[in-house]
Amino acid sequence: MSELPIQRGGTAAQKLLSRVVQQTPSAVIITDREGRIVYVNAAFEEITGYTAGEAVGRTPGMLKSGETPLHVYRDMWWTVSAGHVWHGELVNRTKHGERLDVRAHIMPITDGDGQATYYAAVEEDITREKTQRERIHTLAYRDHLTDLANTALLKKRIAQSIEASALDGTHSAVVCVDLTDFKEINDALGHDTGDQILQQTARTLREMVGANDTVARLGGHEFVILLSAIHRQAVATSLAERILARFDEAFVIGGRRLVLSANLGLAFYPRDADTAGDLLTCGEIALNWSRRAAGNGYRCFTAGMNAALVRRINIEAALHEAVANAEFRVCYQPIVRLSDNRPAGGEALVRWDSASLGRVRPDEFIEAAENNGTIVDIGRTVLQRATAACARWRAEIDPALRISVNVSPQQFLVPDFVATVTRALAAAGLPASALEIEVTETVLLHESATVNQTLTKLSNLGVRLALDDFGTGYACLSYLYDHPFHTLKIDKTFVQDSMTNATARKLVQASLRMAQELGLDVVAEGVETEEQRAFLRDLGCDYGQGFLFARPLPATDFPGDAGAGAVAAVDTDTG
CATH class of the missing domain: 3.30.70.270 (Reverse transcriptase/Diguanylate cyclase domain)
Known part of the structure; x- marks a missing residue:
């Protein structure tokens, strides 16, 4: 360390003050009026790596890292030149090139006339503190x-x-x-x-x-x-x-x-x-x-997106109450034999008349129910009501009638789904062969052991399996090979386009030939005109379903006039 002037011939108090400065844990630097260093204490040497001999006679600029903004230095000199104490943080560099963050207090030392004769800086090493601060900032941001x-x-x-x-x-x-x-x-x-x-x-x-x-x-x-x-x-x-x-x-x-x-x-x-x-x-x-x-x-x-989001949020929020209050009803759309125009069964379709939202379309609430998990409860209700309705039809109308029920991917992944089906059949007194479970390709995309085992168990139980909406999404012929399906349902898009679009017509023809080769029944969805019915019947399609025969009906009205080809205008929802 260098020597303070007061150490030579000073009073006892001055010598005590000198020892305090020399031994303080903060770095102390004193410069003359021209900014040349005249004194550094032991802490300066320890913190910066420079000895007193290396520092005295040089300026504090020797410590600059280039990382302290220029405006900080300007503010510092304006403050000190005005006779005030400057407080702030500086980014310095040690003798060995390491970053040195300091919290500095710089002040003028004046003579009896108030003129600055020296400048003193007291600097505290905050490198570790700054590093910790930056680490916290990194974790936070x-x-x-x-x-x-x-x-x-x-x-x-x-x-x-x-x-x-x-x-x-x-x-x-x-x-x-x-x-x-x-x-x-x-x-x-x-x-x-x-x-x-x-x-x-x-x-x-x-x-x-x-x-x-x-x-x-x-x-x-x-x-x-x-x-x-x-x-x-x-x-x-x-x-x-x-x-x-x-x-x-x-x-x-x-x-x-x-x-x-x-x-x-x-x-x-x-x-x-x-x-x-x-x-x-x-x-x-x-x-x-x-x-x-x-x-x-x-x-x-767009603003319309927000309105749609609010609608979806409201639907999801109302679904739990709807399940508890049994707000869902089940309608049935007849599936007709094209050979004699007689009903062979029906497809169960769920409808929701919400107490708070009014009538909610199936394409709105089914996705929402799948998102929040209520689809499992809704699906169980549909299965119970559909099997009970079919049992009544078989007793009162035709003992050969069957019922088709759509099942979502979430239902298939519930471990006790097969048990749920078994209980519903037993409660209704309906044979397993009278129930057909409709599976979309979305279910099969999971490719999980649970899905595969569930399909096999249902088939072993005697329940029929239908591949729904064939030709859309991710259609793969291996699904028909790998799983025990009994029925193929051709999506309504292809059926309705088959009269005007050659490609759609060929797809329907190819699907029918393939299904016939595999021994599968075929249901054509979305049949709306006599021309479509005749086209499908001539190709050997087994069954048709659509507005030409009937819209979805309450269980008490089934099968309506479906066999005569009249349209029963009861339900306007198509899904």
């Missing part, structure tokens, strides 16, 4: 896997962007990005590959935006880009198109080429929302609509 902003930081940035846009008249936009098929890839190739995909996606998105924009990961496989101070909304839609184009190209992960699917949702300030939370919500809503569409793509938020 950064995604640990990708180092992108997390939700908390994103919302702060959106709020700041909106505030700036309000002042300068620009726009802010959020672009929500979801890796649609990430879960399947993650499950198939492992979490390490999944993590690499997320990290590469983060890098890709960062490279596609400007320095003033923010890329965040909300968790899972969803990302959000915040575009700040844009002058045209086309900037965001152009970015969306470039992102989709990039995802059309393969990502190379661990030497493996992977093509990912992405859906995007866009929302804008001030058009769609004026707060950070609402703008992000609008982007999420648009993303949800994009997910519902087939294939990669993007959607921009």
